[in-house]
Amino acid sequence: MNLPGSAAPCSLSVERGAAENGNLKELQIRKETEGSLTVLVNRDGILPLEELEKGSFALVITGDAEVFAGRVTDYLEMPVIRIDMFSGMSVAKGLERLEEYDRVIAGFAAGAIPANEEQLNLAHDLIRKLEEKKSVAVVFGSPALTDWKGLERLDGLVAAPDGSSLAQDLSAQLVFGATGTSATLPEAAGDHFPAGWGMETSGGLRLKYTIPEEAGLDSRVLYRRTDSIVYAGLDSEAFPGCRVLVAVGGKVILDNAYGYHTYDRRVKVEKGDIYDLASVTKITGPLPVYMKLVDEKAIDLGLPLSHYWDDWQNRLFRRSNKEDLTLIDLLTHQSGITPYLNYWERTVRRGNYIRRWYRHEELDGFSTQIGSHLYLRDNFNQRVYRDIRRSDLLPHGEYRYSCLPFIVSPRVIENIKGRDYSEALYNDFYKPLGASTLRYNPRSHFAHHRIVPTEVDNNFRRTLVSGFVHDEAAAVLGGVSGNAGLFSTAGDLAKLLQMYLNGGEYGGRRYLSQEVITEFARVQFPENNNRRGIGFDKPVIDNHERSAERAYPCKGASPDSFGHSGFTGTFVWMDPDYDLLYIFLSNRVHPTRDNNLISTLNIRTEILQAVYDTIGKQK
DSSP states (O other): OOOTTSSSOOTTSOOTTOOTTHHHHHHHHHHHHHHHOEEEEEGGGOOSOOOTTSSOEEEEEESSOHHHHHHHHHHSOOOEEEEOTTOHHHHHHHHHHHTTOSEEEEEEETTSSOSSHHHHHHHHHHHHHHHTSEEEEEEESHHHHHHSTTGGGSSEEEEESOOOHHHHHHHHHHHTTSSOBOOOOSSOBTTTBOTTOOBOBOOOSSOEEOOGGGGTOOHHHHHHHHHHHHHHHHHTTSOSEEEEEEEETTEEEEEEEEEBSSTTOOSBOOTTOBEEOGGGHHHHTHHHHHHHHHHTTOOOTTSBGGGTOHHHHTTSSSOOTTTTOBHHHHHTTOSOBOSOOOGGGGGEETTEEOTTTEESSOBTTBOEEEETTEEEOTTHHHHHHHHHHHSOBOOTTSOOOOSHHHHSHHHHHHHHHSSOHHHHHIIIIIHHHTOTTOEESGGGTSOGGGBOOOOEETTTTOEEOOSSOSOHHHHTTTTOOSSSOEEEOHHHHHHHHHHHHTTSEETTEEOSOHHHHHHHTSOSBGGGTBOOOSSOBOOOTTGGGSOTTTOSSOTTOOTTOEEEEETTTEEEEEETTTTEEEEEEEOTTSSOTTOOHHHHTTHHHHHHHHHHHHHHHTO
């Protein structure tokens, strides 16, 4: 579905190469439409919607409200129940499906019901069903507002001036608090809403989808630069497809899908596609939990890892050379721990899977699925932890990027919290954020066609890796690790990262303190020439003194900025000095990891610099 700001915009959106005054005219139209949205009912302050983790949501639409549906599901994925009011069977099936849900959003298009008694009775049945739930309805156009009797009894009701794509888009954003309103009705609407009626709601609670001009940027410049870099990457086969999202000031101003899942060009990249985040997992998985633990004073990063993991503390395997390594040294990559261990290699011999470790079907003791027909012995994770514990140490205090501290992080977190790591992440962060696709092992939760495949793995799994984590270390841990394993859409990933940029708040809720985010995003050991924050990557310490070719991530990045890259071709960056969020997702490892053109051509960071350049032109 094409929405404003997409690669193929719908009506009222800014087209690429628009006339010089077209973008400002579009901005004016957007403001006028936004200012005309009127909240008529808001019982118990249900609007904007909060506590997205509570209850089960469904979306009902009648008539042509597809743009509304698309934008609603950007904020929270939910089943879409399409009801044809001209069909009694459609209404009956819709009412039956609604039994499963207790929170409902409804979009009613003008002309969706005819004025005959039978169809009006069906409409009344639908309204009565919505009354049983916590329901919010949006009506598009004054005819819909008067035709649908009983809407005033719902918990929330919004009136849009018409059913245009833009009105549908902005109405969905109003429901979720990305925009607010203080509009009132210019004239009476039925018996319940006199002229001048309207209620004020707040905006700015969640990411707003708009055009660059609303953030003070020139869409022609931004789109031209980003498109040229991406298409050059596609032409050189640096990756088969990608997703690019840019937000400035909490406003998503670029949200595009490019290319295909694979080079056979059969499946186009869509905005709802789910990517393997690779090492971006480090700052989206264990890191928010670590920050929360610091906020709660449940953890001291200056204490050794052994303090939080009995296997080290009690020397259950043998005396460890790591019992004094502190968590802060581990998370800033200067503990001296080795960078990586290829655990899977010990499970094969002369190209064959060792039967001690594998089965081709799930059996008792072999439930760790690492491929479509490959199951690993469940206790292999103990070998992983033992090997990390026994590994050699490099010199302490030297910056050396390592995955191992993050591989053990879920176990450390579980020891501290007394809860399952994945459950804590999902329930404390992802679910209330509305980021439902931020998940480990996505095949268990989402349609396979949405998950973008990664490498044709000829060494370990001997098949195309699709829906399973690409990283082998995370794979042998059942797909759940702190170094890799998370998958997400760009839109859901943006919610968590925007929460960081907002100083720990999003959607009207505080998740983390500003202080803990600032501390984790600060360079901790510049005296060791270590640019890292706690978990976060940072610009090189002398970035502004370097040439554009030697800068990292790019010349425009401020010293306060932070982010991370991922092996599969992912990259995220946040810059509080510009209130900037940048996300690039790709599967550059398809069909082989040996293709590293994405880095040699600096595609991800060139796009980031193009964003900084566009911002700079407005200053």
